[in-house]
Amino acid sequence: MVPSSERRSSSSRKTSDPIAERGGGYLYAMIHDLLQDKIASGALPVGATLKEGTIAAHVGTSRAPVRRALRNLAKSGLIRAADGQGYIVGKGAAVPLSSRQLYDTLNGGIGAVDRTVSAERIVQIVHGAIVAVMPFGHYRILESELGEHFGVSRTVAREVLWRLMEQSYIHKDRKSHWIVPQLSARDIRETLQMRRALEPQALRLVAHGLPSAFLTDLASRIDAVLADFQAVTAPRIDAIEHDICHNLFEDLQNKRMLASIRRNQIPLVVPRIFRRNFPLRDDLAALRLYDRILSALVSGDVDAAARLLEIHLDRAEALMLARLRVLSVLPPPRTDTWLSAIH
Amino acid sequence: MAKTPDSPLRVIGTSVTLSSEVQSRIRADLGFAIEFDVLDGSACLRRGVTRPDSFDIYDQWFHSVDVLHTAGSIMPIEVDRIDRWHQMAPMYRGAGLASGAPGRRQCVGRDPADVLFVQADNGLGREPTHQVSMLPTVCNADGFAYRRELAANRSGPESWGWLLEQNWGARCMLSQDPASSVTEVAMAARSAGLVEIADCTNLTIEEIDALFVLLNRRRKAGHFTRTWPTHEESVRLMAQPSTGLGSLWSPAYFELCASGVDLVYATPIEGYRGWHSGLCLSAALESAMCDRAYAYLNWWLSGAPGAILARQGYYMSVTEPLRDVLTPAEWAYWYEGKPATTPLPGPDGRISVNIGDRRAGGSYQDRMSAISFWSTIMEESNYLQRKWLEFVG
Incomplete structure (x- = not known):
């Protein structure tokens, strides 16, 4: 674990x-790789006939990814089209392959798909x-x-x-x-209203169980960013924000509360998109508050941490709304x- | 490549302020190379937000300044380097344009004073500091224009609601800039009792939806012309006999008057829509270009551009030097709202004001005091923008 x-x-x-x-993760690519391996190892010999429907049935997928995999194998010359009768491996004459044989050949690879x-x-x-x-x-x-x-x-x-x-x-x-x-702007206002109601309370519920290694690691990353803010990159701030807004609550036992917190954090896409396009200057104030929240958590002052989180969520609204207005200008x-x- | 003090100053803006007359005069007065890139309002804002490296000076509306500021596209302007800052009216120095004069209307929307000064926490506000986000330059109080002959049988005061009335026998035109047009049609829909709207400069999602149901219905019925993106296009559209009324800015109105088109500039009973232009320094402005950039900023308050723009119906944030460059008759007509004692030329030399004419709405003070809403990029602009683009087609 x-x-x-x-x-x-x-x-x-x-x-x-x-x-x-x-x-990564495309089904057609996995099928392509599976067939390619079987051809290379000789398990699918030269002349073997490959039909879309049969392969799809054996690997348990729809025909579409098989079709695409076969097309790509044909492009690379490993197989060739057989006049509407599927494809034939290599350049030799067609050799019939029973459905059972094909199943056995592919069976070992089904787990890969x-x-x-x-x-x-x-x-x-x-x-x-x-x-x-x-x-x-x-x-x-x-x-x-x-x-x-x-x-x-x-x-x-x-x-x-x-x-x-x-x-x-x-x-x-x-x-x-x-x-x-x-x-919309309303989504931002309403979700922040919900977050103000939920997250400080959720922090009180999980704070005592937060592993010290997590807190010290996060605190040190915030310190590092504050020490050299001019050089900070968007992914580093995104990662800190993700830890503060998401990972902090991961062990919350009240799953209804956790689900609600997650739903209301969807507008965090606004600062994330903004940071990829514009300067990070206005994130400094939030990072300073995160730093104080972490200090309070590390020292065990949960109430202070929850109050600081409230302050952060109060201040976040104006900036998030302003950033949404900027995004409306972008194509x-x-x-x-x-x-x-x-x- | 790094700039040298001899590199041209790059200015982006719109034809609202960067007319050919203004460009010629700036080049002659300042004596250094300037490259102007005149864009439509939306394109200018997009450039300002996404490409601060592509310009040194941004010349546009105050209602976009907080967007530029949030995007980190502009740098603060040092008030100490603005020669005539002390001559700015008090309303620019903390009081606010919407609350400076006695008897001023209740006003909604983005008052330029709200986003003028750069505060200690890097936010924008009206508390005076030594830095401003945008140097206030040109402003106006806008109504709409209509053909005199089409209104012969109308009674009652002029109203924004007229923009949505369907009995004109002609079409209505709107500007392509949603920050001004949507506030106007929202005011119109509310005044005409067609849509319930609490604040025409800050529509809710439901209000936006209801407003655009109405607008799209009117559009399908042929009520609107296409929207106009530039001054030139607004002149062309309004000159067509099929256009009966619509949003029209002062230069276009006076240009059409000079061409003999018989228009009335409305003084809506609900109040004018206000707007304010200004100049920003790009966040990417190189130090080598700083002196030229501030020379450019200071030129705008010197009187020369104010005179050119006054002859189009625009006002300046600093009016003192204008008394030296406008004739007494021009000052009396444009700023004091008095009847013209001589024929007055527009910037191209053609007569746009005849003897006895009196500017609708009165003096500078009267007209600015009658602003009841400002052009505004609304909080829900993200949602609104999609609806607007669909409407504009």
């Missing part, structure tokens, strides 16, 4: 940056993409395009979207379309075909 202090430290956490994740992992990774990528557009308007997610884009079945695409809906990032409209709602980001702006 991973120690909780290690879990919390953003320096050890897995990246949540969708761009960094891009390229792990749909759960795939859905999890797609959730992260889709989450990153929708969060990036939230300040710029209402968007619609096209379920079939999403599946096609990631090379997964509609079932997997729907599972991804349901998970994001559970976290309140998206909803379904009256026509049952998946909608990414625009983040909306370009999106993949599964995500389109609606007016």
Whole structure:
């Protein structure tokens, strides 16, 4: 089991940056690699016939990722099209391969095509993409395009979207379309009102159980940033903010409260997007307050820490609203075909 | 490449203040190279926010200054380096433009004084300090214009609500800048009793939705012309006989008067929409360019530009030097609101004011005191912007 202090430290956490994740976890890529390995090892011999539907049935996916994997293998010359009868491995004459033989050949590799992992990774990528557009308007997610884009079945695409809906990032409209709602000034005001009501109290509930290693690590990172603020980068502030707003409450036993806190932190996308485009100057005041919150927690003064958190949340509103107004001037980001702006 | 003191000063702005007459005069008076980039309002703001390295001076509206400030695109202006700062009216030095004069209306929206001074915590406010976010230059109190012949049978006072009335037999035009146009149509919808709106400069989501249902319905019924992005386009649109009324800024109004178009400039019973322009220094301004930048800023308060702009109907934040450059007849008409005693030329030399004409709304004091709302980038501008772009098409 991973120690909780290690879990919390953003320096050890897995990246949540969708761009960094891009390229990993595509089902078609996994199928492509599986077939490529089997061809290279000779398990799929020259002349073996590969049909989209049969492979899809054996690896337990839809046909779309198999189609894309086969197309890519054909582009690289490992297989060739067989006049509407699937593909043939190599350049030799076609050799029939029974469905049972193909199943046995691929069976050992089915574990590599792990749909759960795939859905999890797609959730992260889709989450990153929708969060990036939230300040710029209402968007619609096209379920079939999403599946096609990631090379997964509609079932997997729907599972991804349901998970994001559970976290309140998206909803379904009256026509049952998946909608990414625009983040408004009212959302910022209302969610901060909720955070002011919840987070200081939540901090009181979890403070005594916070591992000292987590607190000292976070405190030292804040100190380092304050000591050389001119040189600080956006990801370092994002990571500190993530620890203060997210990881601090991770062990909260009241799961309803935790879920509400998480939902109300969605507008934190505004400072994150802002920091990637504009100077970080106005983050200094918040970092100083974080520093004082950490000092209070380290010294065991939980009430003082909770009061300072209240002050921080009071002050955060004006800056977040101002930053949202700045973002309204920017052109909306370009999106993949599964995500389109609606007016 | 690093700048030298001989590098050209790069200015971005709009045609509101950077007319060809003004540009020629600046170049002649200052004697150093200046590159002007004249953009429409939205493009100018976007450049200001996203590319501070691409200009030295930003010339635009006060209602965008807090956006620029939050984006870190501008640097504070040292008041000590502004020669005529002491001649600024008290309303710029803490009192606020909306509350300076006795009898002034209750006013809503972004009062320039609220974001003028850079405070110790780096915020913007009206408490005087030694630094300002933007140097106040040009301002005005705007109504709308309509064709005289179309209003012959109208009774009752002029009202913003007229913009949404459908019995003109002609179309209505709006500016493409939502910070001014949306406040105007919100005021119009409220005055006409068409939409319940509490504050026309700070619409809620529900008010925005209701307002745009109305606007889109009017648009589909052919009530509006296309929106105009620039002064030149507003003149062209209003000159078309199919356009009966709409947002029109003073230079365009007087230019059309000089061309013989018979327009009335309304003094709406609800009050004017106020706006204020100013100049900012880019956050990326290099020290080698600083002296030129401050020379440019000081030139704007020197009297020369104020005279050119006065002949278009605009006011200046510092009026003292204008008395030396305007004729007594011009001063009396433009600033004192008195009847013209001689024909008065516009900046291009054509006569735009005839003997006996009196400016609608009266004197500088009268008109500025009648401002009841300011052009404003609203809190929900992010939401509003999408609706506006859909409406503009």
